[in-house]
Amino acid sequence: MVRSKHFIYAALGTLGIYLFSAKLRRVKTEYQSYFSQLNLKLKERYSGASAAIVDLDRLDANVRFIRNKLGNEYKLRLVTKSLPSLDLLKYLLETTQTNRLMVFSEPFIVEILTNMEFASLDILLGKPLSVDAFSRLTTYRGWTSIHWLIDTKDRLNQYLFYAQRENLRIKISLEIDIGLHRGGFETIEDFTEVVKIIQQNSRYLELTGLMGYDGHVPYVPFYINKQKAIQKAFIKTLNRYRRFVDELKKHYGAEAIRNMTFNSGGSHTYFNYSDVKSSTAINDIAIGSGFVTPQQFSNLIKLGHQPSLFLSSPVLKKLESSKLPHAEKFATLLNLWNPNLSVSYFTLGGGWPGELISPVGMRRNHWWDENDLGYSNLLPNQSIVSSSDKNNIRVDDFVFYHPWQGDGMLCFRKLVLYRQAGFVGEWSTFNGGN
Template identity: 70%
Template sequence: MNLALKEQRSGASAGIIDLDRLDSNVHFVQKQLGDGYQLRLVTKSLPSLDLLKYMMVKVQTNRLMVFSESFLAEILSNLNPDSLDILLGTPLPVDAFIRLVAYNGWNTINWLIDTNERLNQYLYYAQQEHIRIKINLEIDVGLHRGGFEITKDFAEAVEIIKQNSQYLELTGLMGYDGHVPYVPFYINKERSIRKTFVHVQELYDQFVDELKKHYDAKAMSTMTFNSGGSHTYFYYSDYKSATPVNDIAVGSGFLAPKQFSDLIELGHQPALFLSAPVLKKIESSKLPHAEKLSALVNIWDPNLKTSYFMLGGGWPGELVGPMGLKRNHWWDENDLGYTNQLPNQSILSGSDENTLNVSDFIFYHPWEGDGMLCFKKLVLYRQNSIVGEWDTYKGGN
């Protein structure tokens, strides 16, 4: 990868997607998940329209989960919304909804609602404007991040939708299970996780059972019951007959960023990297304000002897290559623990045995997929060559 970048992208920092690894992760997810569920792409973890278009073809899905007003606006403006099944991953304030109504295709979106108060706000606007809104209800299946927690409030919301069917249409439920992998105080981790996962399905079932009191089987058969995520999608393959969930959301699993090390242990491959070329190499590292102590420091830790200053850097990720480098905490640390004295020229250190030189590239494994937003362009890498570029997401949060 270093050689390919030096030949074709010399002197420029870049986000890089390894397409071979991305394709491998797609195959892995599909194999783990099987045929029993619809797969939905989580756009906040794949923040590039070019990447999304590639993934929709590769995964053979038109289902997206979108979290921000601006990214939703970009999707509506650049993709054909009539060909998409979009579910919000977070409720949006009614003011944001009103702004988005100006875009073609807004009425194809499943708008997430978490409270009766918000539902009534959407209903009031629909009545004033004589429009019909697709509603997906957020339910709390143990994460406690919001959504309907008790069936009484949930049933009230369902009745509000039914009684105002000329303005509102219920299209399904969303119950995120993001808490499942983080069971505290476990003795047997895997057993505790699976027990929590089963409890999620039991809670989900309670809401679906309540829904059956209001809708017949034909209406229920067209609804989307969404859950899952990159940390939990693989548990669903053994649970098809015992869960109401029919729609699984996955995003980060396709890129396997650093925060998803459990997926790498499972078999995913890191497919996204952040890179910067070496701008300067200083063989005898000196410390500001302590030049006379530099020799002692270098003896104490020979891996601080040579300094490498990058073009940019400070990327949100873990240093992964080349081997033999480390953060220089004499330069790099302050009260916040992450901002260095030269944030436009991040510093790394190594021993004088390291063969890294000016113009060679240094690579980071980003903590999250949105680390790619450090760059306007993504470099595409396949079979040891640079094969193209993709744009990253242009909007804000």
């Protein structure tokens, strides 16, 4: 009995110490200086409305950083799935001085061919499309500016049959597997077979290059020296790519090879190419997310990029409590357990694919805002975030999210453009919901 009492006293003492220390861990909720200014500008111009924000000053800085890293040895190709706005693409085509796009879906291709000067564009598919999708797209003017990606002999034969039937000539780029193992030609033997088919049917097919994605390189398993392991994996992909190009040289002349596009790279890996300019066959680097630097590209922030895309929503309601439905009596205990959930803010929008970034000290309330899937909320039309009672956040102030990927902007129909002096315009996204 005595031992039981001692155990109870010890447990209560431990609980008391924990609750006391929890009180000491209250986090003050406040804006960083950048978001404090952004909050004020939003309240002046877009009060009461959720907004996707592109900081043009930061975007321009990222453009300069990328151009300096790549130099003039590589052609730059903009990845549209991470930059899903015609206005944004037009801006970047001009500021980066490129005419090259990588497109991944039929709807995006339609929008580009319908609304942009396609005659000046060089468009490479980032993934293969079915021959049925291809046939639909050939009804649009400008489809001949596209390099159609082929990953298997069967798909090549489907395209060839369609071209013969319709008397068309198609630009073909071959997808090669350089280590990602997501499809494409893996062996030189299979690759050579399709190259010969293309040459034998040159009236209908024109080989314009290769595409080999190196997206696996940064994700090598943990080693004592991970950077060395990443570099080793990168060199391995370059060597594998070169073997395919060397095979092409057996079938095409030097001038034809010089005019071909050998595409690779991505926002997670493009910077590696600055050190191998004279030793790689690759001449075309694809980058998308690097320009806006979303949350899942934190390695780029360490490199020198600046996040330039944010999603925001105003506070609709502020409740100086954190009561749970069906458990109101436990509100006091809950606030003792975690004082940083003691104040609730219901925002106009939310549930977006991103991380809450400002105000500092504000966080998702997981008691409300999570189910087994980990991303939805109890009241999806009014997302909830919480903070401690040490705050000066009011109704109509804005909460800011850093989207996981660039395509987070598709949650909105428009992007609002910000520079240091304030908001300077708006762009449309490809499509949107908010």
